[in-house]
Amino acid sequence: MNKQIKKLSRKDKEKVKSLWSKSEKRVLIIVASVLFFALLAYYGIPAIKYQRNQDSLNELYNQELAVNKVCMVGDEIKFKVIRPVKIEGKTYWACCSKCEAKLNNNLNDIRNAIDPFSKEIINKADAVVVQNPTKKGRVLFFKTYNNYDKYIAENNIEQP
Structure with a gap:
C-alpha cells in the first residue's frame, strides 16, 4: 500500500x-x-x-481589644463593621443577624464566658477581651487584664 x-x-x-x-x-x-x-x-x-x-x-497580640471588633457569639476578631446589640443595659457585638438573634435569645448562655484563669463565669459585655495566644483570630474573655497576664505566665505561653 x-x-x-x-x-x-x-x-x-x-x-x-x-x-x-x-x-x-x-x-x-x-x-x-x-x-x-x-x-x-x-x-x-x-x-x-x-x-x-x-x-x-x-x-493585636498581648493587648486588650476594642469590643466593637469582636463577634461575641463566634468569639472571633472581625475586620468588618459589626453591629452593637443592647440588652438589659449592656452592649454586646454581633457580626450578623444570626449572631444578633442568638445574643437576644441568650442561646446556650452565649452572653457569658468563663475566665480561663479564674474559671469564673463573666459577662462578655463587661470582660476584658484579648486575642487567644494559641488561636490567631479567636478571642478570650477575662475578668481583668491582670488575669490575662497570670494566664499567660501560668501556661508558659510564648508571645510572637
Whole structure:
C-alpha cells in the first residue's frame, strides 16, 4: 500500500481558510484577557486582604481589644463593621443577624464566658477581651487584664 502525500502549493495554502477571521481572533483575545484579569482580581484581592488581616492579627497580640471588633457569639476578631446589640443595659457585638438573634435569645448562655484563669463565669459585655495566644483570630474573655497576664505566665505561653 503506497500512499501518495500531496504537498500543498502556496496557492492551495492560501485557499485554506482559518477557523476564525482576524476580527474574531481579536475579539477572542480581548475576551480572554478580560476574563484573565477578572479572575486575577477575584482571587487576588481576597488574598491580599487576607494577608493584611493576618498582619493585623499579629499586631493585636498581648493587648486588650476594642469590643466593637469582636463577634461575641463566634468569639472571633472581625475586620468588618459589626453591629452593637443592647440588652438589659449592656452592649454586646454581633457580626450578623444570626449572631444578633442568638445574643437576644441568650442561646446556650452565649452572653457569658468563663475566665480561663479564674474559671469564673463573666459577662462578655463587661470582660476584658484579648486575642487567644494559641488561636490567631479567636478571642478570650477575662475578668481583668491582670488575669490575662497570670494566664499567660501560668501556661508558659510564648508571645510572637
